[in-house]
Amino acid sequence: MVDKSHIKHFCSIVGEENVKSDKAHLIAYCYDATRDRFEPDAVVFPRDEQEVSDILKYCNEHKIVIVPRGAGSGFTGGALPASGGIILSLERHMNQLLEIDMQNMVAVVQPGLVNMSLQKAAEEVGLFYPPDPASEEYSTLGGNVSENAGGMRAAKYGITKDYVMALRAVLPNGDIIQAGKKTIKDVAGYNIAGILTASEGTLAVITEITLKLIPKPKHKQTYMGIFPDVTSAMNAVFKSLASGANPVAMEFLDSLVIKALKQKLGVNLPESAGAVLVGDVDGNLTDEVKFQLETLEVSFKENGATDFIIARDETHAKELWYARRNASPSITIYGNKKLNEDISVPRSKLPIALEKIYAIGDKYGLTVPCFGHSGDGNIHVNVMVKDKNDPKQLEDGHKAIEEIFKLVVDMGGTLSGEHGIGTAKAAYMNIAFSEAEMNLFKNIKKAFDPNNILNPNKMGL
Numbered sequence: 001m002v003d004k005s006h007i008k009h010f011c012s013i014v015g016e017e018n019v020k021s022d023k024a025h026l027i028a029y030c031y032d033a034t035r036d037r038f039e040p041d042a043v044v045f046p047r048d049e050q051e052v053s054d055i056l057k058y059c060n061e062h063k064i065v066i067v068p069r070g071a072g073s074g075f076t077g078g079a080l081p082a083s084g085g086i087i088l089s090l091e092r093h094m095n096q097l098l099e100i101d102m103q104n105m106v107a108v109v110q111p112g113l114v115n116m117s118l119q120k121a122a123e124e125v126g127l128f129y130p131p132d133p134a135s136e137e138y139s140t141l142g143g144n145v146s147e148n149a150g151g152m153r154a155a156k157y158g159i160t161k162d163y164v165m166a167l168r169a170v171l172p173n174g175d176i177i178q179a180g181k182k183t184i185k186d187v188a189g190y191n192i193a194g195i196l197t198a199s200e201g202t203l204a205v206i207t208e209i210t211l212k213l214i215p216k217p218k219h220k221q222t223y224m225g226i227f228p229d230v231t232s233a234m235n236a237v238f239k240s241l242a243s244g245a246n247p248v249a250m251e252f253l254d255s256l257v258i259k260a261l262k263q264k265l266g267v268n269l270p271e272s273a274g275a276v277l278v279g280d281v282d283g284n285l286t287d288e289v290k291f292q293l294e295t296l297e298v299s300f301k302e303n304g305a306t307d308f309i310i311a312r313d314e315t316h317a318k319e320l321w322y323a324r325r326n327a328s329p330s331i332t333i334y335g336n337k338k339l340n341e342d343i344s345v346p347r348s349k350l351p352i353a354l355e356k357i358y359a360i361g362d363k364y365g366l367t368v369p370c371f372g373h374s375g376d377g378n379i380h381v382n383v384m385v386k387d388k389n390d391p392k393q394l395e396d397g398h399k400a401i402e403e404i405f406k407l408v409v410d411m412g413g414t415l416s417g418e419h420g421i422g423t424a425k426a427a428y429m430n431i432a433f434s435e436a437e438m439n440l441f442k443n444i445k446k447a448f449d450p451n452n453i454l455n456p457n458k459m460g461l
């Protein structure tokens with residue numbers, strides 16, 4: 001429990017104006033994108049790494065829980081103070097781009113910098129930061145690293161972990177560490193930056209991030225493939241990638257999403273469309289882009305595509321992408337509660353995984369529209385509950401989710417491709433990990449945080 005003497009001490013570290021315990025602030029920092037709510041005891045806004053260290057040291061000594069927070073856009077409750085304590089908010093002061101090192105092609109940033117600010121700064125100097133979560137306009141790089149966020153461009157360019165070169169971080173006892181270097185190669189010691197990436201704020205507070213940048217490709221083109229059904233589209237995904245196509249993105253919409261887009265937003269997609277793949281290809285030479293498109297077209301058609309559309313210009317490209325970008329809001333036609341998961345399977349398993357996921361939905365009489373990042377095997381599976389006030393429907397929805405997780409893990413897949421575990425999926429960790437594996441996670445947590453003050457009771461730990 002945080003009392004007045006603790007608040008006074010926080011004020012002595014960060015200044016009175018950077019400690020808030022009034023109702024308005026407690027409410028403003030009690031939620032994330034899960035829409036669950038847990039009020040913290042106070043919100044503290046450190047101005048630099050030393051202040052983070054001083055706060056952690058004090059909290060460790062007094063066994064006060066700390067929850068690091070970026071923009072609070074997480075989908076799994078990582079930034080929620082579910083066990084009370086203080087929110088350590090990194091987005092207010094520690095949000096600077098510290099350096100773009102052109103010669104080594106890296107950026108050094110503070111954790112509160114918004115993803116899109118880095119993308120824009122890199123592009124201004126001809127460089128490129130590819131990870132582009134759909135929350136890129138507001139999610140912070142500290143949050144992206146802590147969740148190992150992915151995005152549309154993951155099919156070709158990978159995810160956040162592929163760009164993390166080094167981190168500075170503060171351990172729960174206040175010690176400041178440097179993990180990794182600006183070097184491409186570094187095999188000295190354990191890969192602590194790797195362990196902190198995706199650790200959901202449970203091991204250390206990240207205070208500085210060194211990220212790899214790459215040259216910005218000169219040409220880009222948008223495509224869309226129309227398929228009669230989900231199975232042919234899913235076959236086209238892994239077969240076209242195996243045949244040498246290397247698209248930036250290959251995003252998928254199923255027939256339920258297509259129906260919802262037409263009904264709710266009047267989106268213009270062909271009558272015959274039972275599934276859609278949409279994405280971009282890029283390259284430095286126009287021939288490279290042309291080759292990619294030709295490869296995709298041949299492969300899509302060999303796998304049953306009835307149409308392959310190439311965007312005529314930027315406006316047309318935006319029209320093609322509009323359907324994918326509005327998939328999530330459109331499917332509310334199926335119910336007022338969406339249990340949305342972001343499972344991932346090896347791409348070759350996509351056709352059978354989806355077939356079985358729809359069958360699980362049918363078993364419980366639930367509609368399960370699916371869309372997402374098929375190019376990297378990560379699909380947003382949405383179990384729609386028609387009426388969230390009907391406890392039976394909700395219970396069935398959760399039963400369906402559990403069956404889906406079991407199925408996915410049996411197929412060599414994972415509970416989460418990008419949103420993480422947090423509080424939302426903590427109960428399912430034993431489906432994906434053995435007792436020995438869970439014990440290893442718990443021991444890692446204990447080594448970093450013996451007093452369990454940093455974001456406790458998350459990730460099933």
Ligand SMILES: Cc1cc2nc3c(=O)[nH]c(=O)nc-3n(C[C@H](O)[C@H](O)[C@H](O)COP(=O)(O)OP(=O)(O)OC[C@H]3O[C@@H](n4cnc5c(N)ncnc54)[C@H](O)[C@@H]3O)c2cc1C
Nearest residue numbers: 070071072073074078134135140142143146149150201206
């Ligand atoms: C509309 C929408 C679309 C989204 N699309 C995507 C998507 O395409 N891909 C994707 O991967 N995710 C997506 N997300 C989820 C979310 O945006 C990401 O998980 C993002 O990385 C969270 O960043 P944040 O700054 O909001 O972090 P928060 O939600 O504030 O925190 C997330 C986790 O990181 C920890 N954390 C934050 N900062 C630090 C730090 N400095 N040190 C240690 N721990 C820290 C927190 O404790 C918490 O566990 C989406 C969310 C929304 C609302």
